[in-house]
Amino acid sequence: MVRILENKIYDITIVGAGPVGLFTATYALMRQAKTQVIESLSEVGGQVTALFPAKQIYDVPGYFKISGTDLISNLKEQTDFFKPEIHLNETVERFEKDDDGIFHIQTNQRTTLSRSIILATGVGAFEPRKLRVENAADFENKSLFYSVPDILMFKDKNVIIAGGGDSAADWTIELSKVAKKVTLVHRRDQFRALESSINKIKDLANVEILTPYMIDGLEHQNGQTQIRLKRSRTKDEYQTLLADALIVNYGFKTDSSVQKKWNLETIHNQIKVDSTQQTSIKGVYAIGDNAYQEGCVDLIACGFGQAPIAINHALETIYPEKRQPTHSTQLMKNFNIE
Numbered sequence: 001m002v003r004i005l006e007n008k009i010y011d012i013t014i015v016g017a018g019p020v021g022l023f024t025a026t027y028a029l030m031r032q033a034k035t036q037v038i039e040s041l042s043e044v045g046g047q048v049t050a051l052f053p054a055k056q057i058y059d060v061p062g063y064f065k066i067s068g069t070d071l072i073s074n075l076k077e078q079t080d081f082f083k084p085e086i087h088l089n090e091t092v093e094r095f096e097k098d099d100d101g102i103f104h105i106q107t108n109q110r111t112t113l114s115r116s117i118i119l120a121t122g123v124g125a126f127e128p129r130k131l132r133v134e135n136a137a138d139f140e141n142k143s144l145f146y147s148v149p150d151i152l153m154f155k156d157k158n159v160i161i162a163g164g165g166d167s168a169a170d171w172t173i174e175l176s177k178v179a180k181k182v183t184l185v186h187r188r189d190q191f192r193a194l195e196s197s198i199n200k201i202k203d204l205a206n207v208e209i210l211t212p213y214m215i216d217g218l219e220h221q222n223g224q225t226q227i228r229l230k231r232s233r234t235k236d237e238y239q240t241l242l243a244d245a246l247i248v249n250y251g252f253k254t255d256s257s258v259q260k261k262w263n264l265e266t267i268h269n270q271i272k273v274d275s276t277q278q279t280s281i282k283g284v285y286a287i288g289d290n291a292y293q294e295g296c297v298d299l300i301a302c303g304f305g306q307a308p309i310a311i312n313h314a315l316e317t318i319y320p321e322k323r324q325p326t327h328s329t330q331l332m333k334n335f336n337i338e
Helices: 019-030 046-051 068-080 166-175 195-202 300-318 328-334
Strands: 012-015 035-038 092-097 103-107 111-114 117-119 125-128 158-162 181-185 207-210 213-221 224-231 238-243 245-248 252-255 270-272 284-286
Touching: 012 019, 012 111, 012 300, 019 035, 019 046, 019 068, 019 300, 019 328, 046 068, 117 300, 158 166, 158 238, 166 181, 166 195, 181 213, 195 207, 213 238, 213 245, 224 245, 284 300
Parallel strands: 012 035, 012 117, 117 284, 158 181, 158 245, 181 207
Antiparallel strands: 092 103, 103 111, 125 252, 213 224, 224 238
């Protein structure tokens, strides 16, 4: 066992600070559990912050629509009231349970102690699938982007979006509201995105669809980017476009190698859980996209619902003699709210 760098024993350690992880921290702290959050990225928000901060989300209860940025901002404001202990840029590498039932959690920075663990890691470590053009790195974060941190960056610009899935279609629709022109490029004639989205795109006056083309080269030209397109399944049929910005939405690739070291039972690369969200290791819970539970779908709303189940079961197991209310109106009586 690695040397312990702190003596504090947490009731709950939450791994992951995406939307589900943040709400889990809120409810755990509302239950007055000694709680810490460990996040491998440099900021909270998980996939929402990294991949689609400006995208509108329509399946979060209480909101007809809300942008990813606003959702994370609201969740963080809610969590911050309880003064959470969040450790960023820290990766959980492994954990072991000692004879007293305490988990020794080893990260890339320390070893910490906890009576239970809740894994809210989503799909694991991830990064966008990048454009396979030799000099693409020279354009990244200048005129080539893999996410949209601020939709107003593209106001009155000529924008090209590459991709055929829901993300590419959604960004085409959203950016058409501020951009001068949007061109959607896909290597196939058929899109993977919802048919209703593609039909909507076809009705937009400032949007052009180019299929079947793939990006073959990038060049700088008079402050813009010249994009060479090659027609799919042809030998030498090309065309070029000038754009102020290129957004590539080829999806993302995940790395679950760290999760495999945790020795948890899995189904279809997800962590198997029971009705209490407990995994094959007693005291370790999984919620959100990384948890496999028959009938559950990968929605933020599902993860929100799983969080109180895991927390309440964990605390009942840790403190069987302690009976505490679980409704927010009763729990918040313990806090000074004006």
